[in-house]
Amino acid sequence: xxxxxxxxxxxxxxxLERLLSAGGHEVAGIIRNPDHSADLRDAGxxxxxxxxxSASLAEVTEVLKGADxxxxxxxxxxxxxxxxxxxxxxxxAVLFAxxxxxxGVRRYLIVSSMGADSAHQGNEVFDAYLxxxxxxxxxxxxxxxLAWTILRPGMLTNDAGTGLVALKASTGRGPVPRxxxxxxxxxxxxxPAAAGLTLELISGSVPVVxxxxxxxxx
Numbered sequence: 001x002x003x004x005x006x007x008x009x010x011x012x013x014x015x016l017e018r019l020l021s022a023g024g025h026e027v028a029g030i031i032r033n034p035d036h037s038a039d040l041r042d043a044g045x046x047x048x049x050x051x052x053x054s055a056s057l058a059e060v061t062e063v064l065k066g067a068d069x070x071x072x073x074x075x076x077x078x079x080x081x082x083x084x085x086x087x088x089x090x091x092x093a094v095l096f097a098x099x100x101x102x103x104g105v106r107r108y109l110i111v112s113s114m115g116a117d118s119a120h121q122g123n124e125v126f127d128a129y130l131x132x133x134x135x136x137x138x139x140x141x142x143x144x145x146l147a148w149t150i151l152r153p154g155m156l157t158n159d160a161g162t163g164l165v166a167l168k169a170s171t172g173r174g175p176v177p178r179x180x181x182x183x184x185x186x187x188x189x190x191x192p193a194a195a196g197l198t199l200e201l202i203s204g205s206v207p208v209v210x211x212x213x214x215x216x217x218x
Contacts, residue, residue: 007074015182017045052092060099069107093136147195154202166204167211174202
């Protein structure tokens, strides 16, 4: 499969690129900063320099042509303000979904956040983040042309992955290593039966492969 990942230099994305490349897939990562290209190549991914905050639909569509799956793993980052929560976490996700449809890419995964809700109340930056993520999720859910899956991890950690997770429509809050988030995404990309599901993810007791098969009804 050819898989294109938005936010290709993110902590989850780099882990995912390594897993997918090791699994024999052709992987490309979209990045804003050309200085990050070497890191993607080290992870086995082709770097594509494109700023999703300023790119046109035609430009993003061109990048996605010929892809079998698209993964939106971009984010404005913890140091960004309210404005970039909207332009990256919502608008760029919508643009990426528009481009996937235009390019004929069916499989579409989006990394969201536990608690994402377009109607979330509050005036803090994190509240804006949850609203932006929720709005992006709502937009994706309304697209019958995409075989979408929304993944909502709990509190992300840099602990070594255990390969054991809880993956359900509702898990309750909890931490999860980025290693295990990437492992779940790698399985979901190749599990079209998981399309149409919004899933929460935390550390648990079920092996990743089994958890994905269970949630997909396999």
